[in-house]
Amino acid sequence: MAKDIGLNAVEMQYLRLSLGLTQAQVADLTQTTEAEVQAWEAASADAPELAQKKLLDLDDVIEMQVLNTCDGIEALFKKEPKRRLAFVVYPTQALYQQYNPEFLGTLPLTELYNTAAWRIKKECKLVLEVDVTLVPLNVDSYKAFREAQGLGESRESRAKWAAAQL
């Protein structure tokens, strides 16, 4: 049933689950249908190689983001040691797209970004003994904070707002 190199049914299923995706989302991402995703996870069809590659690539992008972010945090903390840190996440796809257009090419869904954020939290705890809290962006609260502090919109402003939520 499984191809010599490719991923088999249970592997495709747990790759998807590890990414935090539904079958419908995988169908969209791989330009297949939900019925096809169900079929390959039920071992009644092989997953197309392009679909396998797409999910494996997303997992690689996430792992790379985890490594880079944890390295960045480690470097930052040599100057300014902290044991707690806030990491902004985006509660809807619309907010994710609005605030992170630069990520859409590599991590197109807010769920993938959240999966990366969760792995960053785990890795920072394990390797750096830093407690990362995932803080979903609250637009009203963020705007009020910016006004009160006289800040423009930027990744740094979001990080400051998030830190103020801890």
Add this chain to the structure above:
Amino acid sequence: MAKDIGLNAVEMQYLRLSLGLTQAQVADLTQTTEAEVQAWEAASADAPELAQKKLLDLDDVIEMQVLNTCDGIEALFKKEPKRRLAFVVYPTQALYQQYNPEFLGTLPLTELYNTAAWRIKKECKLVLEVDVTLVPLNVDSYKAFREAQGLGESRESRAKWAAAQL
């Protein structure tokens, strides 16, 4: 909303997803209800500390199993270098319970075992450059194999059967 130490809504959701579990399974594992799990993932209630601890403990058990298994594979391969390996998984909860009673205390669901298996596959590829294939146990094929080879039921026999499926 979030407690000072505990996990918040999005963290509980992505912890669950990273374990490959449904809300119903988390409700069973944590002796809560699906409605409660939905509520804490929607940030309309805090997850009970016991529930948080249960899921974090399961994640720790899985990470430990990943480390131990990869260490075991590395030690084995110093004697007998291979680039491919089969790892048996269990397609139903009934088969999982029948063949792995010793795991039920720590990883009670076959989905948790599969999540561990997927992480083992990833880690072995990354660290040892070994291709692990997850092979769902096929009872009929396994019994025929044992008869043909004159083998009793054991973890080793299952591993031999799985290796023959590659």
